Amino acid sequence: xxxxxxxxxxxxxxxxxxxxxxxxxxxxxxxxxxxxxxxxxxxxxxxxxxxxxxxxxxxxxxxxxxxxxxxxxxxxxxxxxxxxxxxxxxxxxxxxxxxxxxxxxxxxxxxxxxxxxxxxxxxxxxxxxxxxxxxxxxxxxxxxxxxxxxxxxxxxxxxxxxxxxxxxxxxxxxxxxxxxxxxxxxxxxxxxxxxxxxxxxxxxxxxxxxxxxxxxxxxxxxxxxxxxxxxxxxxxxxxxxxxxxxxxxxxxxxxxxxxxxxxxxxxxxxxxxxxxxxxxxxxxxxxxxxxxxxxxxxxxxxxxxxxxxxxxxxxxxxxxxxxxxxxxxxxxxxxxxxxxxxxxxxxxxxxxxxxxxxxxxxxxxxxxxxxxxxxxxxxxxxxxxxxxxxxxxxxxxxxxxxxxxxxxxxxxxxxxxxxxxxxxxxxxxxxxxxxxxxxxxxxxxxxxxxxxxxxxxxxxxxxxxxxxxxxxxxxxxxxxxxxxxxxxxxxxxxxxxxxxxxxxxxxxxxxxxxxxxxxxxxxxxxxxxxxxxxxxxxxxxxxxxxxxxxxxxxxxxxxxxxxxxxxxxxxxxxxxxxxxxxxxxxxxxxxxxxxxxxxxxxxxxxxxxxxxxxxxxxxxxxxxxxxxxxxxxxxxxxxxxxxxxxxxxxxxxxxxxxxxxxxxxxxxxxxxxxxxxxxxxxxxxxxxxxxxxxxxxxxxxxxxxxxxxxxxxxxxxxxxxx
Numbered sequence: 001x002x003x004x005x006x007x008x009x010x011x012x013x014x015x016x017x018x019x020x021x022x023x024x025x026x027x028x029x030x031x032x033x034x035x036x037x038x039x040x041x042x043x044x045x046x047x048x049x050x051x052x053x054x055x056x057x058x059x060x061x062x063x064x065x066x067x068x069x070x071x072x073x074x075x076x077x078x079x080x081x082x083x084x085x086x087x088x089x090x091x092x093x094x095x096x097x098x099x100x101x102x103x104x105x106x107x108x109x110x111x112x113x114x115x116x117x118x119x120x121x122x123x124x125x126x127x128x129x130x131x132x133x134x135x136x137x138x139x140x141x142x143x144x145x146x147x148x149x150x151x152x153x154x155x156x157x158x159x160x161x162x163x164x165x166x167x168x169x170x171x172x173x174x175x176x177x178x179x180x181x182x183x184x185x186x187x188x189x190x191x192x193x194x195x196x197x198x199x200x201x202x203x204x205x206x207x208x209x210x211x212x213x214x215x216x217x218x219x220x221x222x223x224x225x226x227x228x229x230x231x232x233x234x235x236x237x238x239x240x241x242x243x244x245x246x247x248x249x250x251x252x253x254x255x256x257x258x259x260x261x262x263x264x265x266x267x268x269x270x271x272x273x274x275x276x277x278x279x280x281x282x283x284x285x286x287x288x289x290x291x292x293x294x295x296x297x298x299x300x301x302x303x304x305x306x307x308x309x310x311x312x313x314x315x316x317x318x319x320x321x322x323x324x325x326x327x328x329x330x331x332x333x334x335x336x337x338x339x340x341x342x343x344x345x346x347x348x349x350x351x352x353x354x355x356x357x358x359x360x361x362x363x364x365x366x367x368x369x370x371x372x373x374x375x376x377x378x379x380x381x382x383x384x385x386x387x388x389x390x391x392x393x394x395x396x397x398x399x400x401x402x403x404x405x406x407x408x409x410x411x412x413x414x415x416x417x418x419x420x421x422x423x424x425x426x427x428x429x430x431x432x433x434x435x436x437x438x439x440x441x442x443x444x445x446x447x448x449x450x451x452x453x454x455x456x457x458x459x460x461x462x463x464x465x466x467x468x469x470x471x472x473x474x475x476x477x478x479x480x481x482x483x484x485x486x487x488x489x490x491x492x493x494x495x496x497x498x499x500x501x502x503x504x505x506x507x508x509x510x511x512x513x514x515x516x517x518x519x520x521x522x523x524x525x526x527x528x529x530x531x532x533x534x535x536x537x538x539x540x541x542x543x544x545x546x547x548x549x550x551x552x553x554x555x556x557x558x559x560x561x562x563x564x565x566x567x568x569x570x571x572x573x574x575x576x577x578x579x580x581x582x583x584x585x586x587x588x589x590x591x592x593x594x595x596x597x598x599x600x601x602x603x604x605x606x607x608x609x610x611x612x613x614x615x616x617x618x619x620x621x622x623x624x625x626x627x628x629x630x631x632x633x634x635x636x637x638x639x640x641x642x643x644x645x646x647x648x649x650x651x652x653x654x655x656x657x658x659x660x661x662x663x664x665x666x667x668x669x670x671x672x673x674x675x676x677x678x679x680x681x682x683x684x685x686x687x688x689x690x691x692x693x694x695x696x697x698x699x700x701x702x703x704x705x706x707x708x709x710x711x712x713x714x715x716x717x718x719x720x721x722x
Contacts, residue, residue, distance in 0.1 A: 033088045040101045043093055044110050050085055051117045054157055056124050063588050064126040066145040067155055081155040086121075086164065089114050091234070095169030108193045111177055115200035118161055122207035125158035127214045128585045136565030138586065143593035150222075159223055162215045165208050166235035166245070175249045177201035182255075186262045195267065198259065202270045208242045209277045216241070243283045250304040253278060253361075258310060260344070261317020268321075268340045276347040279361040280354035298372055302364040315365055315382070318344055319392050324400055332404075332411040345393075345418035352425045359431070366390045368432070375431055390426070390439065393419050398448045407461035410480050417483040424490045427497060437501060446498055446514065447522050449491050453533045456484075456540040467544050474618050478625035485541055485632045492538070492639035499646050511650065518647050519661075535647065536668045539640055541633055542676075542683070550622045553615040561590050563620070577627065578620045587613040634682055641690040648697050662694045 036042045054068045072080055093100065094114040101107050133140045133149050146152040153159070164170050178201040180194055188195050239245055246252060256278075259271040278284055278301070285299055305311040321340050328335040333342075351362035359370035367388025368375040382388045397419045403409030426436040440446070454460075458468045462484070465477040472478060495518065502511040513523055520534035566582035591600075591609055600606045648661050669687050676683035 029084055033084070033092055036088070037092045037096070037100050040103070040106045040110065043100060044106075044113060047089055047093060047110070047113045047117055050089060051113065051120055054117070054120050054124065063129075063145075063585065063592065064124050065129060065143075065152065065589075065592070067152060068124075068157070071147055071151055071155060081160075082157060083160045086157055086160045087232075087234075089117055090161075090164040090167070090170055094173050095167065097169070105193065108197055111173060112193060112196050112200050115174070115177065115197075115204055118165070119200060119203050119207060121157040121161040122204070122211060125156050125211070126585075127211060128582060130214060130218055132565050132582065132585060132589070136586065137562050138565070138589055139593065140589065142596070143589035145592065153219055154223055158211070159215070159219055162208070162211065163220075163233075163235045165204070165242070166239045168236050171236075171245050171249075174201050174204060175245075175252060178205070178252055179255055182258050182262075185259070185267075190264055190266070195264065199267055199270060202256070202259075202267075202274050205242070206270065206274050206277070209274070212242055241283070243278070243281050246278060247284060250284075250300065251308075253284075253301050253304055254308050254310050257305065257314035257365075258317070260340070261314070261321065265336075265340055269343050272340075272343045272347045275361075276350050279347070279351045282355070285355055285358065285360055298370050299359050299361065299364075301361045302359065302370045305361070305364065311364060315367065315389055318365055318389050319387075322389070322392050322396055324396060328411075329401055329404060332409065338411065338415075341415060342418065345415065345422065348393075349418055349421050349425070352422060352429075356425055356429045357431050363432070366393075366426075368435075375435070377435060386439075386442075390436075391443070393422055394440065394443050394445055397423065398443075398445065398452075402452075403463075407464065408480055408484055410463045410476050410483075413463075413480045413483040413487075417487055420487045420490045424493070427494060437497065440494070441498065441510075444525065446491075446495060447517055447524070450495075450517050450532045451522055451530060453488070453491075453538060455533055455537050456481075456544070458543075473550075473625045473629070474622045478629060481544075482625075482628050482632050485629075485636050488538065488541075489632065489636040489639045492636065492643050496639070496643045496646050499643070499650060503650050508652070512652070515647060515651050518643070535640070535643065536664060539637075539668055539672065541636060542672045544629075544633075550619060550626065553612060553619055555612040555615070557594060557609055557612055558587065558590055558616060561586060566620075578624060580617070580620060580624065583620045584617060587616055634686070637683055637686050641686050645690060645693045645697075648694065658697065662697060665694060666691070 036046050056064055056066075056068070069082055073082065093110060099107055101110065129140060129144070129149060130153065132138065141148040141150075144152065165174075177197045180198055185194055185198060253275065256271040256275040260268045260275070262268065284301055302311075305314060321337065321344050325335060325337055328338050331338075333339065348362045348366065351360055354360075359368070359373065359375055363375055364370050367377075367381065367383035367390050369378050369381070377383050383390065397416055400416050400419070401412050402416070403412045423436070423440070426432040427440070456467075459466050462472070462477040462480040463475075465472050465475060467481070469477070495514070499511070499514055502514065516523060517532060518535045520532060522530045522532050524530060563578065563583060563586065566578045566580075566586055568577045568579050591613060594600055594609070600609055644665055648658060648665065651658060651661065669690065673684060673687040673691070676687065
């Protein structure tokens with residue numbers, strides 16, 4: 001194709017502009033592109049051809065370590081690569097002034113195809129190769145299918161496409177494609193050009209945000225240093241990030257919020273993912289300060305939604321999206337709306353976690369009124385009526401099932417954990433603590449959650465496996481248990497906060513009700529008494545034994561592979577913090593290296609190498625799961641210990657009754673303390689601190705305890721410990 005493009009027919013030479021100082025073949029290439037851009041059919045089909053050519057082959061299933069063209073393509077008369085074709089697609093088609101076609105339908109189809117081409121070029125670039133090259137000792141150049149990482153980085157279409165993504169003309173088309181009439185999009189079929197236009201533009205924006213740091217920090221400087229030959233710069237040098245362009249096109253935020261409620265699952269998911277990224281950006285969340293005022297009037301993203309009058313519509317779409325659908329019990333993640341529900345919760349959680357102490361878009365959608373640096377409640381709004389998104393999430397946690405047929409399943413546990421995470425962030429932030437605590441109390445949230453608690457036993461079914469199953473820690477069952485314990489930890493922390501609050505308020509009736517629930521009996525508002533699992537039995541998670549060592553696989557093939565390059569630099573240096581996608585890439589590179597060296601020609605050797613690679617993946621997955629379980633178990637133990645100390649300290653009992661509770665607590669924790677004094681100092685230290693607190697609370701020298709069996713037993717237990 002390159003030869004054809006640079007060697008046009010004599011009739012095409014007639015339209016060549018005279019006097020341009022360049023080589024004949026470059027001139028011919030330009031003539032070809034000019035001719036192709038004259039009609040819709042030719043331009044559209046050529047862009048489709050480019051899209052097909054850059055798509056990875058069917059045998060490329062992970063590394064994407066090849067270039068979609070010969071490395072010397074065009075090097076005889078220009079710089080090697082396909083930059084002229086990329087420049088044609090974006091400069092002469094997408095951002096052409098005037099547009100090459102006047103028909104709006106044809107124009108939209110052509111735009112959609114160029115955006116699809118952009119998305120493909122960005123998605124097939126493997127930035128992990130660049131990351132591993134900076135961290136690992138593996139010979140990346142020997143392992144890659146491309147001749148070297150340097151060649152791959154310089155010539156991959158990703159570089160030039162990313163440069164065009166920061167071109168003013170391309171950005172204008174990109175934002176225009178995402179800004180369509182809401183009613184028209186809602187009425188259109190999923191595959192219609194207008195819906196595809198919105199989807200493609202949002203998909204490209206998500207890719208840009210994913211990859212811009214790698215481009216600006218590593219690849220662009222590399223390309224600038226090693227670039228040879230003439231090359232026209234196309235990006236706007238004043239843009240330091242994609243967020244800079246969004247800052248002047250904030251209507252995008254409004255559109256994303258509205259698209260998420262149209263019922264189109266693919267559109268909703270992509271919109272929410274992009275909204276999540278943008279709403280977590282500190283650049284875009286800066287408060288707006290008018291010239292005439294000294295104090296900021298609020299978050300700019302919230303302001304643009306309010307300015308357009310669309311905040312209530314976005315809130316309503318979230319409320320509808322987070323309603324429990326009975327079909328989810330039968331279909332699980334395959335039910336309509338489950339994925340949207342999950343992504344909505346991700347958006348809210350990540351936005352709140354990124355900016356927990358500053359009013360942001362998530363706060364506004366949850367139902368809070370954002371004014372400057374403060375939040376408030378509109379007395380006439382949905383929040384005051386208990387009909388806000390916040391209240392929908394509280395109901396979701398209280399009502400959403402754990403799974404089906406007595407099994408705690410991944411799809412259900414994931415939803416409940418994400419929703420609980422949102423409540424936990426709101427409860428922990430000084431910005432929302434008071435309102436969140438008041439609303440949770442009004443909803444009887446604490447009592448509803450304790451009534452749902454179940455004791456974890458060796459036979460508890462976590463997504464199809466019990467704890468005693470030998471494969472438990474290698475599978476998603478371990479993740480489900482981690483999520484389940486995380487929810488319990490959040491509940492125990494909330495119970496401690498509520499107990500402190502009622503003690504500070506001097507509310508004896510509410511305190512008595514909470515303590516009664518903690519010790520196994522919940523009083524409903526109508527006076528009905530219901531049994532629940534007492535807090536003593538919620539230490540059940542310490543009975544799970546995952547301490548057996550997991551041995552590293554033995555393989556001569558991978559023996560010299562340094563996996564430290566795959567460790568998360570922000571999470572310590574143990575094997576359990578491995579980033580599994582990087583482990584997988586390292587293994588694939590090593591397989592490539594030995595395959596290229598001719599060591600895996602025999603089918604049996606190939607099969608054994610793949611099995612060894614799978615064994616390493618299972619090892620690192622197990623290590624990661626074990627560390628996650630250990631971390632959440634420790635956090636839950638800390639929450640349980642704090643709650644027990646508070647409960648006994650605040651109970652209105654005589655000395656004998658308090659000593660009885662202390663004794664029961666000691667009987668619960670002593671076997672665990674004896675075990676962890678040998679196995680784990682972290683758990684042992686938390687339990688020992690609780691024992692110290694109990695010793696001070698028991699007041700065993702009180703005359704009221706003289707000559708009582710409880711006092712003798714308590715003293716005996718303390719004597720055994722100390």
